[in-house]
Amino acid sequence: MRLRSVGKRYGRGDWVLRDVDVEASAGEVVAFAGGNGSGKSTLLRIAVGLSRPTCGTVVARPPVVGYVPDRFSPNERMSAAAYLTHMGRVRGLTTSVASARAGQLLDRLALVGGRHAPLRSLSKGNAQKVALAQALLVEPGLLVLDEPWSGLDTDAHGVLAEIMTEVAASGGIVVFTDHRESVTRARATRTYTVGKGRVSLREPEPRAGEQRPASDVVLTAGRDGRVPRDLAWEQLDGVLAVSRDVTGVRMRVRRESTDALLLTALQNGWSVERVTETTKDHHRTPNAVTHGDIR
Numbered sequence: 001m002r003l004r005s006v007g008k009r010y011g012r013g014d015w016v017l018r019d020v021d022v023e024a025s026a027g028e029v030v031a032f033a034g035g036n037g038s039g040k041s042t043l044l045r046i047a048v049g050l051s052r053p054t055c056g057t058v059v060a061r062p063p064v065v066g067y068v069p070d071r072f073s074p075n076e077r078m079s080a081a082a083y084l085t086h087m088g089r090v091r092g093l094t095t096s097v098a099s100a101r102a103g104q105l106l107d108r109l110a111l112v113g114g115r116h117a118p119l120r121s122l123s124k125g126n127a128q129k130v131a132l133a134q135a136l137l138v139e140p141g142l143l144v145l146d147e148p149w150s151g152l153d154t155d156a157h158g159v160l161a162e163i164m165t166e167v168a169a170s171g172g173i174v175v176f177t178d179h180r181e182s183v184t185r186a187r188a189t190r191t192y193t194v195g196k197g198r199v200s201l202r203e204p205e206p207r208a209g210e211q212r213p214a215s216d217v218v219l220t221a222g223r224d225g226r227v228p229r230d231l232a233w234e235q236l237d238g239v240l241a242v243s244r245d246v247t248g249v250r251m252r253v254r255r256e257s258t259d260a261l262l263l264t265a266l267q268n269g270w271s272v273e274r275v276t277e278t279t280k281d282h283h284r285t286p287n288a289v290t291h292g293d294i295r
Contacts, residue, residue, distance in 0.1 A: 002022070007054050020043065026172070026173060028174070032175070033191055033192070034177075047142075047175060048144050064141045068128070068146060074130075078119060080117055080118075081115035083134075084137060102133065109132065111130070125153055139172070214253060214254055216251070216274075219248050
């Protein structure tokens with residue numbers, strides 16, 4: 001799929017997007033990164049065909065598209081299962097197939113309240129699970145996700161990552177937006193940056209010997225002996241790698257993001273055992289910060 005010289009504006013207002021030329025091939029996971037109001041959501045609506053570009057064209061869009069908007073807030077009395085069964089029938093499935101598929105997806109995503117929970121009773125995160133399920137009722141050749149991790153619980157983060165990998169592995173295209181560099185770097189095979197209506201391809205990550213300075217952070221249970229609630233560390237800005245064991249959590253973090261991560265850890269009951277800096281040539285400065293240095 002390719003967007004060729006795409007531009008979008010409303011009436012005679014400013015251009016929301018200008019001269020956008022991007023592509024996504026079968027098997028790719030493509031990210032669009034940028035802040036609020038940068039035009040990411042508009043770009044996705046054009047990609048799926050919900051909005052027509054003011055100029056330019058979209059070519060080779062796969063025939064089956066699954067789309068998850070940034071907000072899905074249905075005020076309906078019908079249950080999640082009934083809604084998905086109806087949507088499956090709209091998309092050409094029989095009632096029995098649509099119902100079975102809806103149940104499988106809701107069970108996999110662990111919808112709180114179960115498949116018969118009324119849509120209007122769902123939290124934002126659980127409504128997001130229903131939105132994701134409706135996009136997957138029919139196997140998509142193009143799966144488009146607008147800020148898909150917003151509101152999801154930690155367990156659902158992992159399921160979403162599995163689903164994205166599965167769609168790409170089956171030859172589909174996955175496109176998503178997120179403002180966090182750590183997420184786009186971990187999930188995407190190609191990343192575009194969106195800003196001031198322009199879209200540009202982000203350069204690949206530098207090779208190992210050229211990495212920016214980082215910190216190795218080791219966290220342990222709180223001083224009261226209780227094990228704090230685990231967090232989705234992988235989704236925090238600047239986190240490069242995470243490993244967990246019975247003693248705690250170890251992370252590699254961009255140096256400029258280390259202070260923010262430590263504050264998050266302390267606020268959630270974790271203790272900081274050690275922080276060591278890693279220089280560009282990967283030699284470490286030992287014991288840069290120890291447990292006793294953090295309050």
